[in-house]
Amino acid sequence: MSSVVSEEKSRNNLVVSYLTIGGIVILAMMVFGVLMLLAQGGVLEFTPAAFYQFLTIHGTGMVGAAAFAAAGVMWYFLSKYVELSKKIMKINLVLFLVALVMVIIGVFSFEYASAWTFLYPLPAISANAWGVTGALLYLFGMLILGVGFLLLHLDMGRAIIKKYGSLAKGLGWDVISGKKAEKDAPSSTVVASTMVTIVNVTAITAGAIVLIMNIINVINPSFTFDPLLAKNLTFAFGHIFANSIIYMAVIAVYEILSKYTNRPWKANKPFLIAWTMSTAFTLVIYTHHMLMDPVMPKWMLIMGQILSYANGLPVLVITAYGALMIVYKSGIKWDMGSGLIYLSMFGWVVGVVPAIVDATIVVNHVMHNTKWVPGHFHMYMALGACAMIFGFMYYLAKQDSSIKTNKIDKLAFIGYTIGILGISGSFLVSGALSTPRRWATHFPEWMAPANVGAVAGVLAVLSLLVFVIHFVRYLNKRNKVDYKQDDKKLA
Numbered sequence: 404m405s406s407v408v409s410e411e412k413s414r415n416n417l418v419v420s421y422l423t424i425g426g427i428v429i430l431a432m433m434v435f436g437v438l439m440l441l442a443q444g445g446v447l448e449f450t451p452a453a454f455y456q457f458l459t460i461h462g463t464g465m466v467g468a469a470a471f472a473a474a475g476v477m478w479y480f481l482s483k484y485v486e487l488s489k490k491i492m493k494i495n496l497v498l499f500l501v502a503l504v505m506v507i508i509g510v511f512s513f514e515y516a517s518a519w520t521f522l523y524p525l526p527a528i529s530a531n532a533w534g535v536t537g538a539l540l541y542l543f544g545m546l547i548l549g550v551g552f553l554l555l556h557l558d559m560g561r562a563i564i565k566k567y568g569s570l571a572k573g574l575g576w577d578v579i580s581g582k583k584a585e586k587d588a589p590s591s592t593v594v595a596s597t598m599v600t601i602v603n604v605t606a607i608t609a610g611a612i613v614l615i616m617n618i619i620n621v622i623n624p625s626f627t628f629d630p631l632l633a634k635n636l637t638f639a640f641g642h643i644f645a646n647s648i649i650y651m652a653v654i655a656v657y658e659i660l661s662k663y664t665n666r667p668w669k670a671n672k673p674f675l676i677a678w679t680m681s682t683a684f685t686l687v688i689y690t691h692h693m694l695m696d697p698v699m700p701k702w703m704l705i706m707g708q709i710l711s712y713a714n715g716l717p718v719l720v721i722t723a724y725g726a727l728m729i730v731y732k733s734g735i736k737w738d739m740g741s742g743l744i745y746l747s748m749f750g751w752v753v754g755v756v757p758a759i760v761d762a763t764i765v766v767n768h769v770m771h772n773t774k775w776v777p778g779h780f781h782m783y784m785a786l787g788a789c790a791m792i793f794g795f796m797y798y799l800a801k802q803d804s805s806i807k808t809n810k811i812d813k814l815a816f817i818g819y820t821i822g823i824l825g826i827s828g829s830f831l832v833s834g835a836l837s838t839p840r841r842w843a844t845h846f847p848e849w850m851a852p853a854n855v856g857a858v859a860g861v862l863a864v865l866s867l868l869v870f871v872i873h874f875v876r877y878l879n880k881r882n883k884v885d886y887k888q889d890d891k892k893l894a
């Protein structure tokens with residue numbers, strides 16, 4: 404018996420490391436976000452080069468760290484259904500840290516600043532803003548990060564296939580087609596993990612190809628390749644990988660709400676169909692990043708536009724509806740964990756609205772290079788995906804130790820909500836004023852929203868600091884006290 408317990412403890416140790424690292428990196432990256440806003444608002448003075456380094460580290464670090472933490476959430480729950488390799492989870496952790504260090508050195512010591520999209524041929528042609536070393540550190544760093552995630556997803560795919568027969572069955576296609584009864588459907592966690600495995604293996608493969616081509620081009624500039632192909636591969640990678648964060652983190656919504664309410668989150672037919680639709684859409688709609696490239700085949704752009712409306716919607720609707728139903732008359736006790744999880748549903752729903760507006764070609768022509776875009780994705784990344792991750796952190800702490808939350812945690816909950824709404828709102832206002840995104844300097848008439856955003860940003864940073872401190876306090880506690888089996892305290 405005790406070996407079962409220690410096995411579980413060592414699995415949880417890994418998950419805890421993922422969330423600690425993820426939480427701290429997200430916190431640090433937020434500080435760079437505030438610095439950027441203060442620079443754009445004219446309060447602080449940085450050279451434009453420094454601004455673009457901050458932009459690069461912020462975008463890369465946020466997407467990387469949020470994906471990393473979300474992978475921890477997914478792994479924690481998925482390993483209750485299938486047998487995952489601890490070794491691969493450890494390898495991904497080490498590769499992530501190596502990648503992080505390489506990217507940090509590339510950006511800050513060698514001034515690499517292509518933004519996280521590293522759009523070809525920018526890594527090689529920087530007008531001497533950075534050199535070969537910086538570009539190689541960054542590109543290899545990203546490649547290493549990708550390899551880690553690829554291994555993790557392949558292991559998940561392997562485990563799902565072993566248990567359920569195929570990835571199609573992991574998505575519940577045999578239930579959709581009526582071959583299997585609804586009651587035997589795979590759990591919501593397995594369905595979501597299967598989806599993420601499919602889309603992220605595709606994304607990382609595309610990313611690896613374009614990273615390697617960029618690396619060769621940086622080393623030997625006479626090797627060139629088609630920029631349009633490069634852009635397609637880059638956004639197939641970037642769009643899908645960034646999107647997958649919320650599909651990993653949403654597992655926390657399913658599992659935690661079902662635990663708190665003592666009701667199962669059933670993967671019924673509509674649920675399975677929604678996830679299959681989002682799997683397909685997520686794979687093809689990166690083409691909304693190509694709406695400004697008229698040389699793209701028209702049908703692809705039209706498809707990108709139409710399906711972008713539909714992209715996240717099936718899963719979002721089915722999840723939001725499910726979240727309302729499971730809580731309805733359940734007598735749920737609200738605490739930090741369930742509160743953040745509920746907040747995340749709000750952030751996701753609200754964040755998708757401006758995204759849908761932007762996915763319209765007519766609007767996109769006007770808005771796509773404005774701060775409207777960070778406006779919508781900060782809402783569903785910070786208030787949606789990240790709130791799921793932080794909710795999970797509170798949940799895990801409560802499950803796994805005797806730690807209590809206090810008033811400061813509650814204040815931080817409110818602070819985080821207001822902070823992120825403020826940041827996103829100020830971005831949206833900037834966008835409506837036609838402020839371009841990714842510009843180090845702003846005209847005076849663009850500055851006020853940036854400064855409002857910076858104040859809101861400070862609030863968000865302080866609030867997240869409280870969340871992280873709570874988690875670290877829990878770490879201390881759990882290391883001192885004997886490990887307790889979970890499942891005790893929530894009911």
Ligand code: HEM
Nearest residue numbers: 433436437439440462465469518519784785840841860863
């Ligand atoms: C305190 C919280 C945050 C602040 C103050 C902040 C601030 C900023 C700013 C000023 C920009 C550049 C906007 C421009 O184009 O002019 C930016 C971009 C970005 N942020 Fe944040 N951010 C915060 C949180 C987050 C979070 C939680 C995530 C994701 C998990 C995130 C992901 C990104 C990404 C992907 C970009 C795009 C980078 C690029 O254009 O290359 N941010 N953020």
Ligand SMILES: [Cu+2]
Nearest residue numbers: 642689691692
């Ligand atoms: Cu996209």
